[in-house]
Amino acid sequence: MPTPHKNKTLATLLAFLLGGAGLHRFYLRGKNDTWGWLHVAAAAAVGLVMAAAPRADIYFKLLPLIVSVLIGFLEALVLGLMSDEKWDAAFNAGSGRRSEARWPLAIILVSTLMVGAGGLIAAIARLFDLLYTGGAYG
Template identity: 65%
Template sequence: MTTATILQQSHKNKAFTTLLAFLLGMLGAHRFYLHGSKDRWGWLHLAALPASLLLRQLFPEADWFYQILPLTLSALGGFLEALVLGLMPDDKWDARYNAASRRLSDTGWPLAVVLVATLMLGAGVLIATMARLFDLLYTGGAYG
């Protein structure tokens, strides 16, 4: 049995994937859990951290918002993916990610709690990001 065969047969938990996307979505942990180390979108999420560090080193005089913007956008993408994955019906989830598994997904209340937290925090981060971006672009940062 090869490693790829073992990965295909392992059962992917929807609640755990959603939690990974919520907590570590900015680093692509949920993508690596679902698709393995060859996932390009996962590596793009992970590249946001060194990109932010590089921006901080190259442009130390720039506003901190611009320096962490790649990481912020990656986090917003992780929140969106958490909502998309968590709201996917169990039968569609099993058809897409657990086709080789003999177990069926049965998600319950823990997933609902993660989805509510994702929506609250994701909406807050999105609103704060938009507010700060408009402040910087239109007033030059006059409000903070």
């Protein structure tokens, strides 16, 4: 029985939009994917940090989720920029179909780069503000 065909554009879109929840990992590798469950665990970690340090800055409370989302953006770029041949060898070996990336993938990649780079710069700026000035600029 052939394995189901995995769509590279859909996987990249899932990583871009819902990468912080690890849904792209579950789409590609199933429910037994350890890294996918680590993305889910980031949300639980936010709850633990909020319970353990209720007076901490919200940035530190959300830091596990912020890191998970940024990793999701990176994974979207890695998946989307993978060649179709390498993609098929990794995820569609038994499907009997070949992947052909089209222009929507390029739009998703450009959007991922814009939002991901902006998010990374904002996270670094806020972290340095909190660590070096105690949050004096926000």
